[in-house]
Amino acid sequence: MIxxxxxxxxxxxxxxxxSSYTGWNFSTYQTVRNVPQSVRTNPGSxxxxxxxxxxx
Amino acid sequence: MxxxxxxxxxxxxRFQSSISIxxxxxxxxxxxxxxxxxxxxxxxxxxxxxxASPIQLGVEGRYSNVHFTVVGRIQLQHENGVWNEWxxxxxxxxxxxxxxxxxxxxxxxxxxxxxDLPFSGIRLGQDLKxxxxxxxxxxxxxxxxxxxxxxxxxxxxxxEAPVVDLHGEGTAFGTLDYSESPDEPLIFLGEYxxxxxxQLKGLRRLEDEPAKSVKAKAFQCPACGGxxxxxxxxxxxxxxxxxxxxxxxxxxxxxxxxQSVASKLKIAPVIPLGTRGTFRGNKxxxxxxxxxxxxxxxxxxxxxxxxxxxxxxxxxxxxxYNGHWNYVEQTxxxxxxxxxxxxxxxxTTFDHFQTAEGATTEYVLGEFYWKVKAGExxxxxxxxxxxxxxxxxxxxxxxxxxxxxxxxxxxxxxxFGIERSLPERTGIYANQPSPYKGTTxxxxxxxxxxxxxxxxxxxxSLAAAQNKxxxxxxxxxxxxxxxxxxxxxxxxxxxxxxxxxVRSRATLSNSWVFLNMALINNDTGTAYDFGREISYYTGxxxxxxxxxxxxxxxxxxxxxxAGHYYLRVEPEGPLPARYDITVVRDVPQWIPFFIVLxxxxxxxxxxxxxxxxxxxxxxxxSDHPWITASAEDDE
Numbered sequence: 001m002i003x004x005x006x007x008x009x010x011x012x013x014x015x016x017x018x019s020s021y022t023g024w025n026f027s028t029y030q031t032v033r034n035v036p037q038s039v040r041t042n043p044g045s046x047x048x049x050x051x052x053x054x055x056x
Numbered sequence: 057m058x059x060x061x062x063x064x065x066x067x068x069x070r071f072q073s074s075i076s077i078x079x080x081x082x083x084x085x086x087x088x089x090x091x092x093x094x095x096x097x098x099x100x101x102x103x104x105x106x107x108a109s110p111i112q113l114g115v116e117g118r119y120s121n122v123h124f125t126v127v128g129r130i131q132l133q134h135e136n137g138v139w140n141e142w143x144x145x146x147x148x149x150x151x152x153x154x155x156x157x158x159x160x161x162x163x164x165x166x167x168x169x170x171x172d173l174p175f176s177g178i179r180l181g182q183d184l185k186x187x188x189x190x191x192x193x194x195x196x197x198x199x200x201x202x203x204x205x206x207x208x209x210x211x212x213x214x215x216e217a218p219v220v221d222l223h224g225e226g227t228a229f230g231t232l233d234y235s236e237s238p239d240e241p242l243i244f245l246g247e248y249x250x251x252x253x254x255q256l257k258g259l260r261r262l263e264d265e266p267a268k269s270v271k272a273k274a275f276q277c278p279a280c281g282g283x284x285x286x287x288x289x290x291x292x293x294x295x296x297x298x299x300x301x302x303x304x305x306x307x308x309x310x311x312x313x314x315q316s317v318a319s320k321l322k323i324a325p326v327i328p329l330g331t332r333g334t335f336r337g338n339k340x341x342x343x344x345x346x347x348x349x350x351x352x353x354x355x356x357x358x359x360x361x362x363x364x365x366x367x368x369x370x371x372x373x374x375x376x377y378n379g380h381w382n383y384v385e386q387t388x389x390x391x392x393x394x395x396x397x398x399x400x401x402x403x404t405t406f407d408h409f410q411t412a413e414g415a416t417t418e419y420v421l422g423e424f425y426w427k428v429k430a431g432e433x434x435x436x437x438x439x440x441x442x443x444x445x446x447x448x449x450x451x452x453x454x455x456x457x458x459x460x461x462x463x464x465x466x467x468x469x470x471x472f473g474i475e476r477s478l479p480e481r482t483g484i485y486a487n488q489p490s491p492y493k494g495t496t497x498x499x500x501x502x503x504x505x506x507x508x509x510x511x512x513x514x515x516x517s518l519a520a521a522q523n524k525x526x527x528x529x530x531x532x533x534x535x536x537x538x539x540x541x542x543x544x545x546x547x548x549x550x551x552x553x554x555x556x557x558v559r560s561r562a563t564l565s566n567s568w569v570f571l572n573m574a575l576i577n578n579d580t581g582t583a584y585d586f587g588r589e590i591s592y593y594t595g596x597x598x599x600x601x602x603x604x605x606x607x608x609x610x611x612x613x614x615x616x617x618a619g620h621y622y623l624r625v626e627p628e629g630p631l632p633a634r635y636d637i638t639v640v641r642d643v644p645q646w647i648p649f650f651i652v653l654x655x656x657x658x659x660x661x662x663x664x665x666x667x668x669x670x671x672x673x674x675x676x677x678s679d680h681p682w683i684t685a686s687a688e689d690d691e
Contacts, residue, residue, distance in 0.1 A: 003582045005659045009506040012652045019648040020517035024614040025537065025553030029586040035576050043541035043624050048572040049235055049585045 062086055063097045072127050073145045078234040079128075080467030086202075088200045095232060102202040102214070104131050105138055108367045110259045113205045119163050123147045126154070134196040137425050149216060150209055153244060154254075155231070156496060158679055159370010161254070162229045162385060164246030173241055177217050180455060187245060191231050191390070192221035193455045223390045223455075228276045228308065242558060247346040248388030251369060255387055267314055277291050278304060295423045296376035326376070329422040331473035333619055335383070340364035342472070344422035350412040350436070351682065352658070377461065379478065380485035381468050382445065382460035388455065391446060393438075399439045399446055401459070406439030406446040409678045415449075438486060442674075445487035462487050473510075485672045492667035496660075503660045507653065514649045522551055522642035529637045533569060533627040541626040546578050547639065553590060553617045554642040559610040562635040568605075569629035575639075576611060578620040584613050590635075612643070 018024065030049045039046040060594040065084040077090050079389035080101045087098040099298040107293065115126040128143030139157035146152060155162035173184070182192045196219050203211040215235060222230035227248040232241035276283060280300035295304050302385055325345040332341045344363030349356050357379035368371070391401035396405045415436040433452075439446040443462035462485065465478040525545040549556065562569050568591035592604040625637060672682045 001495050001504060001663070003103060005499055005502055008659065009502060009656055012655055013509050013513065015653045016648055017513050019645065020513055022553055022615045023356070023642060023645065024648070025555060025612050025645050027555075027586075027614050029575075029584045029610045029613055032580065032583040032585055035574075035577075035581045035583040037581070039624060040546075040578065040622060041545055041578065043399060043543045043626070045537065046574065046583075048543070048574055048587070048624075048626060 058090075060088065060095045061512075062088065063095065069095070071206055072125065073143075073151055073206060073208070074149070075151050075207060075208045076127065076143075076145075078203070078210055079206040080204045083510075085204075087211075095642075098210075098212075101204070101211075102463050104129075104202045104204060105133070107131075107140070108139060108589075109140055111140070111142055111154070111156060111256065112258070112260050112367050115256050115258045117254040119152070119254060122150075123351075124152070126205075128203065130203045130207065131201040132198045132219075133201050134198040134219075138201065141255055143205065148250050152246070159248050159251070159366075159368075159611040160388065161251055162231075162246055163249050164229065164231060164244035167245055168245045169243065171243065172239060173232060173239070175220070175232075176238070177391070178220050178232070179451065180450075184230075185220065186230055186243060188224045188228050190224040190228060191222055191455075193223040194221035195219075195453050196221075225390060225392055227388050228390070229388075237612060240278045277302065285343055302315040304363045323358065323360075323419055323421070325421065326361065327374070327468075327472050327474060328478075331472050331474075335364070335467075335471040338369055338372075340366050340368050342374075342422075344424045346417050346424075347419040348415055348641070349416045349418045352412060358418065362424065373458070373460075374463075376479075377485065379465060379481035380488060381463040381465055381478075383463050384447070384460040387446075387457050387459045394462075401439075401446050401457075402440050404444065406441045406444070408504045408680070409440045409445075409675075410440040411435065411437040411679060430452060440487045442487045442493075460487065462489060483677070484592060485523055486674065486677065488672050488674065490667060490674075492663060492670055496663050496667045499663045503656060506656050510649060510652050510656070516651075518644045521644040522554070523644060524641045526641050527623065527637070527639040529623075529636055530669075531625065531627075531632045531637070533629065533635060535629060535632065541624065543625075544623040544637065544639070546620050546622045549616060549618050549621055549641050551618055551642060553615050555645070556616045557610055557640045557643045558586075558588075558613070558623065559608070559638040559640065560588060560590060561608050561637060562590045562592075562633045564590065564631075564633055566593045567591070567629060567631040567633065568594075569627050569633045569635065571635070572626040572628070573625045574613070575616070575621055576624055577617075579621055581618065583617065583624075586611055587611065612645075 032049060035046065058372055059068050060071070061067070062069050062081040062084060064086040065081060067081055067083040068123055069079050069081050069088055071079055071090060079088050079090070080086070081088060083422045087101045096663045111126060113126055113129065117124055124144040126142045127145045130141045130143075131141055132141065134491040136159065139155065142156065144152040144154055144163070150165065152165045156163065165483040166303070171665060178192055178195060180195060184190050184192065198217040198219050198446050199608040200211060200215045215236040217233060218238070219234065220232040220241070222232070224230065226461070229245075229247050231244040233244060234241045236242060242279055264455070267554045277300060279295040281301065282295060282297055282300060295306060327342050329342055331347060332339065334340075335639040340363065342362050343365050346361050347358055348361060357377070359375055364372040364374060375382045375384055387401065389402050391399035391406070394400050394405050396407070398405055400406070413435050414433050417432040434449050434451040437448045445460040445462075447458050447460065451460070465481065468474070469478055521630045526549060531542045556575060558575070559575060560571055568589060570587060570589045572587050575584070588609050588611050590609045592603070592607050593605060596602065618643055621637060623637060628633065675682050
């Protein structure tokens with residue numbers, strides 16, 4: 001039992017160290033590649049893949 | 057030392073001690089009493105009862121670092137057996153006594169002072185202040201069988217010797233000897249001693265004697281005529297016939313029936329009588345078996361006890377209840393009461409477990425060192441400190457303490473060479489070691505280490521985090537306007553891949569705004585799209601002012617590489633709004649830390665629960681259940 005706990009504990013600490021290092025957290029975003037440079041000068045030309053959540 | 061010639065047989069008789077006034081001639085057993093330089097022959101001393109004491113005249117030993125020699129013996133008989141008082145002559149000229157009864161040894165010295173303590177007024181359990189506090193643990197009407205060697209007083213076979221045994225704190229012991237006066241006893245004070253601690257030399261070699269003795273003591277049951285063998289080397293006082301169950305008094309040669317057993321109940325002990333084995337370094341023979349019973353709240357609980365004999369260390373017990381075995385030996389260390397109703401014995405605190413009045417011997421088989429009787433009753437009080445159990449048995453005349461140690465059934469099986477499987481264990485026994493005790497402490501220790509590491513990691517994370525604001529912008533939103541999509545100036549995200557927190561604040565009143573946002577890498581064209589809604593509503597009702605939502609929000613984007621970025625924001629909403637956007641790089645996080653803490657706690661909590669459940673079941677059989685029956689019914 002103590003071995004199992006040691007393994008689980010070590011994995012958890014490794015996860016914590018990794019999340020601390022990378023700043024990982026529970027977050028949701030979509031990654032889009034190759035967004036054209038023109039978006040910077042013409043923001044309206046970009047269509048976000050994120051759709052609006054309908055308000056109640 | 058004085059040597060005299062025996063008036064009867066002319067053999068040399070020695071008085072080694074100056075205080076010895078009586079000696080028994082080794083050759084003709086004439087009892088010689090010394091009067092100045094002359095000796096008087098008082099007649100032939102009665103024969104000693106043959107016993108299996110490993111001690112004999114001439115044995116040498118040490119007590120409190122003082123060498124002594126055994127120079128004499130008085131053998132006494134009490135209701136339930138025989139014991140020896142060996143006269144010791146110490147090198148420092150003191151004279152002492154080594155008491156020996158069923159493998160229990162005491163060393164005492166006569167105290168000069170006398171007290172008015174009438175025998176008739178002595179009660180079991182009475183506390184007597186004799187130097188130290190000593191409690192009366194045994195009251196006996198003993199009788200002298202015979203003596204041998206040299207003795208400091210005159211001894212006649214058959215003289216009455218009412219005696220009271222006292223047990224003080226720890227191993228303190230005392231005897232009140234009323235053989236000379238019924239009111240002013242001779243007071244002997246000393247202590248219980250371990251046989252091995254006496255460093256005795258010149259002992260009898262008993263290993264060669266058992267076979268001869270058993271043969272010599274084979275006889276027929278006076279009740280049924282069945283064959284009976286005595287295995288106890290004359291240390292036994294009674295024997296239960298394996299054929300008819302009647303109990304026979306073998307303390308004298310008459311072999312009379314002590315108790316005729318009406319019950320035809322026959323029990324075959326799991327360990328047959330006569331079985332020999334080596335248990336925890338000592339050789340034992342199983343010589344007796346009894347089944348005992350207590351009734352608690354109308355329910356009978358039965359357990360078996362096996363009497364073991366090793367002539368050098370005395371008697372021991374193996375007890376078994378529901379497949380749980382205990383190795384039990386009488387303790388000479390009187391425990392003292394702890395504050396919580398328990399007892400402290402040799403530094404270990406035992407918790408009170410159960411007091412059972414009317415523990416009854418239901419069935420007996422084989423030999424016993426007392427005159428056992430079916431139907432014998434006593435009060436048994438158990439205290440536990442797993443794997444040990446401290447038990448007090450109190451009868452009308454005697455209080456005895458014993459210590460049991462939990463034994464795994466497999467050890468019993470291998471030690472006594474039992475081929476059949478032993479009964480399965482059921483339930484949890486009073487002093488059964490918890491399998492979770494060691495595990496729990498190890499798990500808790502590991503948990504502590506893990507928590508310490510987690511805290512250290514979190515501290516390092518907090519110390520190393522940039523937590524740096526890299527961009528702040530303000531925008532206005534008007535529904536339906538063509539240029540609602542905005543971008544921030546380009547800003548730098550530096551360091552390792554880390555998180556980015558985008559904090560937004562919108563000035564709203566009973567409205568909402570949804571921000572479509574994209575953090576775009578100006579160099580690579582990689583965009584991280586996300587959206588956040590901010591809503592804020594207020595009003596009043598019968599309960600007063602209310603509000604819902606808020607004007608602030610934040611979004612966390614994890615694992616964002618370093619680079620040049622800008623943020624594109626495109627709001628949606630029903631009403632115009634003004635909103636602020638702040639971008640912060642490498643913000644320390646607490647959520648993973650708390651998740652790890654909670655996750656790490658699950659295992660120890662589970663272990664603690666299992667340990668608790670084990671203990672709860674253990675104590676459910678006690679006088680102090682953790683959950684009472686009524687509470688369980690409620691559940």
